[in-house]
Every structure is written in structure tokens, then in C-alpha cells.
Amino acid sequence: MRLFAIYTVAGVVNGMVYAAVALALVMIWRATRIINYAQGAMGMFTTYIALVVIQHGVGYWAAFAIALAAGLVLGAVTERVLIRPVESQPPLNAVILSLGVLILLEAVAPMLFGGQTQSFPAPFSRIDIAAGSTQLYISPFDLFSIGAVLVAMLVLFVVFQRTSLGLRMRAAAFNPEISRILGIRVGRMLTIGWALAALLGALAAILAAPAIFLYSNNMDEVLVFGFTGAIIGGLESPVGAVVGALGVGLALSYVSGYVGSDLAPLGGLVMLIAVLMVRPQGLFSFRGHRQV
């Protein structure tokens, strides 16, 4: 029972990080119909920026804000400079470009920031809280991670569902041509969408870094697990992505706890294949079918 509690908490904490990545992937999928394979690497890069800032004696919170802001800028620039020119071409071109961004960032990061694995600070203790004599198996940093992702999701939900900017972004994603004849600057909406998605990726990366350390491809596994969560959720549905990613986090935590940590990545792969075989449209998809 004690082990189960430990694995469950770890699964939820990891799952929230995967959920942030999954949500970022879904946002870009809905807006531009491509999978941004550079989502994790962009987060790695902004986390390195945060590390440099911290090493220059600036506090964690300023570095945290700078990392998120750098995510916004990196996302906007990527869309505007790289994705926009191939917008009217088949989606595969943009997908390959995003792979190019992944390779570029992972190659450039060691040149700029050094090739060795670095530790990354956490703003709160990573030692589990004890309430009196009972261990709670959750640390203050875990609580912060869960809270930060929840706040980010809530803010995005409010922006998308309750503001006119969000309405324009949804319209642009659902039907770009109709949106244009209604006077909506669809290009600008895509830029904002990429910026917000990259902000989520930056958040995921900076929250993951204390546990997984910082090196140029530290986010590769997180991206795969986030992607698995997004696929399980149907790729269309933000709620589905979050639920799917939490499921992936829990499943991987149980597999690595009860079976062996070497098998965790394999567990993610098995889940992905199982979902694609049994229900390729995802568990939460409202659309009939999707190309895989």
C-alpha cells in the first residue's frame, strides 16, 4: 500500500509534466495540423536559458519567468520564420521542418551551454512532506509542479473559452478560410498559438529538469510520453490530452515501480501501439476517423 501510494504520487507528478507537453502538441495540431517534434527541445533550450540566468546570480523566479517568456518568443519566431513559408504546402513539409528544429536545437545547445549534464535547481524542497509522523510521499516541489501546470491550464482555458482572442484563435483553427473572410488575421492567430504552446513546453521542461537533469536531449522521453498521452486523448481534445498524459504518467510509474524502471519507456510504447490498434481515433475524439 505504501509503495502504491508512492508510485501513484510520482505518476501524477510526472503525468502533469507530460500533460503540459501533450496540451502544447494538441494546440499546435489543432491550429496547424502538424505535430511539433521540436516541442520538447524548445523547452530544453529555454531551460538552459534559465540556467544561465541563475548562474549569473539572478534568482529562480526571475529565471522561471524568463524561461516562459523565452518560450513565447521561440514559439512565435519558429512559426513566423519557419512554419509560415511552408503553410500552403503539404503538412509533411512543416513536420520535417519541426524535426529540423529539434535536431538544430539539440546540436546547438551543447555548443552554447556545454555538453555535460547539468543539475537544475528546484525552488522548493524535493523531500517528501511529513505531517506529524505520517509520510505523505509528496514534496513541496511536486505540489508546486502540479499547481503550476494546473494554473497554466486554467489560464489557457479562460483565454480560449472566454476571451475574444480565444474565439478568434479557435475560429482560425477550425476554419482558416472562413475566418479570413470574417476579417480575422489568421496568420497572427497561428503565431500566438505557437507562442502559447511553446510557453507550455517551457513550463514542462523547467519543471522536469530538477528530476531528469539538463542536457541537450533530456526532453526526448518526455516528448514521447506527452505525445502518447495526446494520441490516447485523440489529439483533438485538450481534456483528452491531459487525461491521457496523466494515464501515461501513472502507468509508467507503476511499470517502473513494480516491474522495473528499464521497462518504463517500453511501457509507453506498448500503450501507444495498443491505443492505435484498438481505437486509432483516440479515447476522447469526437471525429469519426483520422489518418495515422
Place this chain on the structure above:
Amino acid sequence: MLEISDLTVAYGGVIALDRVSLSVPEGSITAVLGANGAGKTTLVRTVSGLVTPREGSVRLEGAELVGRTPEAIARLGVGHVPEGHGIISELTVDENLRLGGLWRRDRADQRVAIEEAYELFPPLLARCAMPAANLSGGERQMLSIGRALVARPVALLLDEPSLGLATALLAQIMERLSGLVAERRLSVLLIEQNARSALSVADQAVVLSLGRVALRDRADRLASDDALRHAYLGF
């Protein structure tokens, strides 16, 4: 006043519109008739900027539209009700209506314009919180026209509003629309395959044939001239 002059559009090597000229005065409806493939939809898509012409000009109250983006043209006052409604079915009825004028600065008037759209088409009000996917064909057409009107356009492009609508419902929608045309001094370009319905509301009519203007006349004269009707409109 919407003035189209010598508009030529080609898809690859195929000429879709060949030096088409027509003008739509304020407060009037010009029907554009013709068979499938005559270039009717190409004409409205070129006016709203979705298709780039090879040559020619489109002017709205003197301002050249050719070369501008669709979003800029919409903001200059061109409302486009596209073929097959073009409502966004994933959004609610109210969200669709709001989209019509989200770019406008005058928020207060925007709210008034939305209320007016509900008054014009009361069935929409009862369904305002529903996804637009739940609407019937007639309601979708009302929503699409209402949404275009929310932006307070100067010119309105209607692409086959009769498609899939019962005659009585269509007549009802067109009657409300023609009231507005006079009141708001709209220039309306009405694309129709259903010539009978279009001629009953239009002031003037243009018949397109293989991308060219084959005939232009007053709508009432075209409707009453049996020989012309048989030759060009097939009824």
C-alpha cells in the same frame, strides 16, 4: 458602390473569368446567374480576396480591393456569405455571430449589431448557446447572413443562398434581406443558379456563361422576356 472592371481570373491555363465588368450601386441587388462552371463562385471569391485575379480591378467606394488580403477586404466592408453557408459548426450560434465583427473597435455597436441579427432572424436566438452543427439548413443560412451583417458591411456577397433551402423559407429570408438592402444602402451581389428566385428580388441581373458576361439587363425585364429566359436561364 461596388465596381468590378475587366476582371480576368485563370486557374493554371484555364480562364475562369474573362474581362468581367459589372457594378452594384448602393441600395440595390445585382443577381449573377449562370450554369455550373460559369464562373459565379470565382467572381465572389475574387472580390473577397480568396482568389487573385490575373488582371482587372474591384473597387469598393473607390478603394481598390485587388491585391489586398481577404481579412483586409473584410475590414473594408465586404461581407461574404460563402457557398454552403460557411458557418463554423464547432462553435456556438452566438460565437459564430460574434465572429462577424470581432475586428471592429466599436464594442458597443458590435453588441447592437448582434442583437439586430437576432431580431432579423429570431430562430437563431432560441438556439444561441447551441453548437452551430445542430442548426437546420435554413437556420445555417440565416446565421451566415446574420454573421456577415454584424460587421456592418458596405457590400454583401451572397453565394447561392438558395442551396438546399425550401422555396418558402428562401423567400422569407430574401424578403427580410431586401428590406435591409434599402435601409442600409447595401450593395448586394447575389450569386444564384436558381434564377427565378434571384430575379424576384434583384434590381439588375448579369448572366455569366463560360466566364464571360453573356447578358445584362434589369431583373424585371429579364424575368418577363420569354425568349431571353429560355435562351439563358432555361425556365
